[in-house]
Amino acid sequence: MRTYTALDKLVMSADTALRTIVGKPIVTERDYPAQEVEDAPLDDKQRKHIAGLMRVNHAGEVSAQALYQGQALTARDQTVKAKLEQSAIEENDHLAWTEARLHELGDRTSLLNPLWYAGSFAIGAFAGALGDKWSLGFLAETEHQVVAHLDSHLQQLPKSDGRSRAVLEQMKIDEAKHATTAIKHGAAALPPPVKKLMTAMSEVMTRSAYWL
DSSP states (O other): OOOOOHHHHHHHHHHHHHHHHTSOOOOOSOOOTTTTSOOOOOOHHHHHHHHHHHHHHHHHHHHHHHHHHHHHHHOOSHHHHHHHHHHHHHHHHHHHHHHHHHHHTTOOOOTTHHHHHHHHHHHHHHHHHHOHHHHHHHHHHHHHHHHHHHHHHHHHSOTTOHHHHHHHHHHHHHHHHHHHHHHHTTOOOOOHHHHHHHHHHHHHHHHHHHHO
């Protein structure tokens, strides 16, 4: 098995960042969840609101990808590292799906994606440096908050918008699985103040990405 140098890891991290923000990320072979769902007619107000929600979800996936990459870079246990890398690939599916839906709606991804990626990568690397149990705890809490966030968006979607709903429902299943995986591998419960800070940071991103 090849041993990667610090320079190798830096180059691979840069490649992943570029793929996430401006390129085509490496995805699994799963189908686009909405491909068999008929697109319903939407008025301009509905389309704009749905696009805002999907832009927030795409920005969240940019952050999730950066978080996983940062954590994997500093993970100590190789099993934990492998799980993080597999989850990151599944998060790439979410990136592709939310971007596809945005294009269908005639809209764009967040202009602030480089900022979301850089901040989340730093947080992930810091969490990983604290130790695998804290890194996994941070991951589990992040995924729990994402599931609640997706539930909120599902409630806001027009009932007729089956395509967006199909995407978000599959994302919700995946995120819950990632949280369960983290807990099974020894995630530590985060202190309440840390959870509150994570929620506050998420709200800042959500409000910004909806418009920008």
